[in-house]
């Protein structure tokens with residue numbers, strides 16, 4: 641799309657060209673996937689974007705956490721696993737999935753995603769063809785609204801919470817925590833968001849930009865940073881999700897007010913929480929993050945692979961059991977079966993999987 645390429649500076653293009661010619665092309669040839677992996681410039685561009693994202697997290701957000709922390713920690717030992725999740729996602733899983741699995745698969749089926757000029761929103765409202773920035777803003781608002789409802793479902797449906805709870809189990813939430821998530825859950829979310837993108841007629845390059853912008857805001861909204869911007873900050877946090885807003889979403893359950901943590905589901909725009917009555921601004925002292933369920937909290941003693949394994953066991957335990965489909969807050973009992981907080985009698989017989 642023209643306006644995206646207009647935004648990219650000539651320097652960026654030169655670096656992308658050099659990376660493509662000297663690293664991506666030789667690498668795809670050596671791996672024998674040069675014909676199917678897609679445009680080497682696109683691969684180079686995706687790599688540059690991942691490196692830029694890592695730079696912003698490591699060199700801007702991380703120093704801010706030391707300068708103005710929201711929570712003061714004696715050490716940061718629980719954040720290490722989240723940093724590994726981020727490195728694995730940005731430098732490993734995302735490029736592998738995009739260019740070694742998805743692209744060849746799309747070529748096999750006869751080409752990549754449709755980029756018809758007159759599909760989706762552009763076909764329904766032709767006026768948008770002359771107003772690409774506004775069209776992009778509309779895409780973003782719809783994308784964010786779908787994310788809000790998907791996120792509410794992740795909390796309300798026990799089998800989905802079984803996986804999403806891994807993201808919430810972190811006791812030291814930091815700028816690395818966004819990529820701490822179950823990969824089955826990640827694929828399900830990508831499938832839903834990509835389907836919405838296809839229906840709206842979003843082009844692949846626009847979809848990549850939507851994803852990147854959301855990722856950057858989410859990296860920042862997980863940061864352990866106390867922003868004090870006064871009046872400006874108060875207006876800003878009504879418009880965009882910030883660290884304090886998302887920290888409330890990650891709060892440990894309050895035993896006296898057990899529904900308090902069901903708040904602030906917005907990804908980038910807090911408007912949906914405001915509209916559907918789930919907003920909680922900082923009207924009380926800062927809360928610790930994490931979960932009260934001991935089975936999920938045990939994730940804090942697990943590494944990347946074991947966390948994937950146990951959250952997937954919880955998912956299997958919940959999705960194969962009637963209680964796993966009944967909406968409501970649950971904890972996980974023997975055999976990874978969900979137990980509803982309000983009615984413990986309607987639980988299922990335990991699963992007995994073999995350990996990894």
Ligand SMILES: [Zn+2]
Pocket residue numbers: 791794795804808889
């Ligand atoms: Zn959540």
Ligand SMILES: [Zn+2]
Pocket residue numbers: 807818862886890
């Ligand atoms: Zn989060």
